[in-house]
């Protein structure tokens with residue numbers, strides 16, 4: 001599934017768009033803990049989080065993740081958005097809760113990463 | 118040690134991390150990524166080196182006062198050393214346990230404290246040696262072998 005389809009499914013605001021919007025999402029990870037994502041993600045993974053910290057963007061860039069979805073109607077700061085734009089990391093924001101977001105994407109057949117498991 | 122890199126060092130670089138410097142946190146790993154890409158290192162190996170360097174770099178930012186990092190590359194693989202001045206680790210076996218963390222509330226609010234950093238380093242590398250002196254500091258000595266070097270060693 002592509003990021004553009006995910007955007008529609010989650011009725012999400014595209015806060016930062018990028019030419020990577022057409023990339024295929026390989027897996028989805030839902031966590032507010034960075035090491036938890038790093039333990040199982042791989043390149044092209046999508047990260048769902050409620051944590052608003054610039055380190056999320058840095059980590060997504062470092063590990064070639066496909067993008068970040070901020071869940072639960074959270075509003076990332078201008079600094080986070082500027083950093084994501086600079087690093088070319090797509091950022092979406094949805095009003096859906098973490099639980100609902102996971103439910104929607106899992107229901108559409110998306111799966112967690114299995115690296116390291 | 119079977120899983121250590123060997124042969125002449127072809128590339129060597131040093132970095133420094135300052136404790137609690139969240140503004141620059143992750144920048145050493147970013148530089149390491151750039152260097153490994155320039156050297157045409159295999160993408161899977163770069164990925165593994167970055168998990169290791171990011172987890173170790175963030176531990177230095179979170180827990181240490183300052184940390185010297187060296188990256189060495191030979192034909193057989195990547196050698197990373199993280200040598201910090203800091204509180205040290207009183208019980209290394211406990212610190213290596215998945216889920217063990219002394220991260221403060223503030224660290225958790227920044228996305229740290231799963232207690233998975235050191236276990237991730239261990240799983241992702243070919244060898245990890247942790248030495249630590251309480252009140253002095255901690256040293257991680259890590260090797261990541263290139264796939265062809267690994268099959269030769271096996």
Ligand SMILES: Nc1ncnc2c1ncn2[C@@H]1O[C@H](COP(=O)(O)OP(=O)(O)OP(=O)(O)O)[C@@H](O)[C@H]1O
Pocket residue numbers: 034035036172176177179180181201203204205206212213217218219220228229230231232233234235236255
């Ligand atoms: N360089 C260090 N100096 C002092 N203590 C350390 C150092 N690195 C790790 N520790 C100790 O070991 C514990 C476990 O480290 P580990 O990286 O596995 O988890 P964490 O940093 O707590 O959480 P995570 O890495 O999942 O965000 C830490 O909570 C800390 O108490």
Ligand SMILES: [Mg+2]
Pocket residue numbers: 172175176230233234235
């Ligand atoms: Mg850690």
